[in-house]
Amino acid sequence: MNDSELTALLKKARVPEPSGELWDELPGRVARQLNRARTETSHPVGRGFSRWAWGMATALCVVMAFIAGHWHGQMAEKKDALASGKVVRETLAMFPNRVRAIVEDEHGLNLVLSENEDVPASSPLYLRVCDGKQCASVVTFSGQEIQVAGRKMTVLADGHDGVILMGNNFAWSSREPAMAKNNLKIEAKNLDIGAM
Secondary structure, eight states, X not given: OOHHHHHHHHHHOOOOOOOHHHHHHHHHHHHHHHHHHHHHXXXXXXHHHHHHXXXXXXXXXXXXXXXXXXXXXXXXXXXXXXXXXXXXXXXXXXSTTTEEEEXXXXXXXXXXXXXXXOSOOXXXXXXXXXXXXXXXXXXXXXXXXXXXXXXXXXXXXXXXXXXXXXXXXXXXXXXXXXXXXXXXXXXXXXXXXXXX
């Protein structure tokens, strides 16, 4: 299974929703836990407070487990949020002509903005650069300078849906991807966010 098939499969998956039986059985389970805890405890706490505290603790644990499962499912689906285009579209709408780059790396999602509205409107370019075990995904525009894998690079569109990266003693083209040096693995494409 390749990445695109996995992404498609994850997008089709639904977050499990608790059944009606869970909500019907929950009060009884909480009450049984409270009764068991009350008989096992030797603390001089009032019955009402103990029952309430255990009930809240149990309910909180159930809610936290559900949220953690839901969050984990969403994170697996959004492994490379920039490739899908949704994040890019929404970011460009919030900061028109100011987005220099959107970077997703081991530190999370980072936004690089221009102080002025001087970034020319053009088709965004998607890059994925891996340097050994560390990878970064970047969405930027032709003519912008970015920092990836410890290198400053200028990103250029070649006019034929190709991407060129230029840096100090470094040149790479999506038309000849085998030219990447120093164990860099690079993929690049024109990100057509209008069609997504």
